Amino acid sequence: MAFLKACFTNILDFILPPHCIICHSLVQNAGWLCSSCFKGLDFISEPFCVRCGQPFESYEMAGSDHICADCLNKPPLWEQARAAFLYNENSSVLYYRLNTQIVRKAYRF
Ligand SMILES: [Zn+2]
Numbered sequence: 001m002a003f004l005k006a007c008f009t010n011i012l013d014f015i016l017p018p019h020c021i022i023c024h025s026l027v028q029n030a031g032w033l034c035s036s037c038f039k040g041l042d043f044i045s046e047p048f049c050v051r052c053g054q055p056f057e058s059y060e061m062a063g064s065d066h067i068c069a070d071c072l073n074k075p076p077l078w079e080q081a082r083a084a085f086l087y088n089e090n091s092s093v094l095y096y097r098l099n100t101q102i103v104r105k106a107y108r109f
């Protein structure tokens with residue numbers, strides 16, 4: 001069965017080659033990003049606000065509590081929120097395409 005699935009995947013990849021989710025250039029596997037688009041994503045790393053996930057420029061700016069000014073002034077209704085990367089030209093397209101796929105799958109029975 002695994003052999004048949006691999007054969008079918010190879011045939012499908014030949015007819016409809018996998019493409020980058022963002023720029024549609026050819027990639028090795030379906031669902032992947034090309035190296036250029038991957039490098040264009042701004043991944044969020046520490047230090048960041050423990051409530052909303054907004055990154056700080058330095059640990060000194062994060063302070064001892066690691067809560068940003070926005071969350072201190074108007075605490076959000078949620079306890080914690082995180083994003084993988086900052087919103088920019090590449091990530092906006094990626095978020096839109098992934099969201100569209102999720103909605104399509106949700107309505108597929
Ligand atoms: Zn790309």
Ligand SMILES: [Zn+2]
Nearest residue numbers: 049052068071
């Ligand atoms: Zn915050």
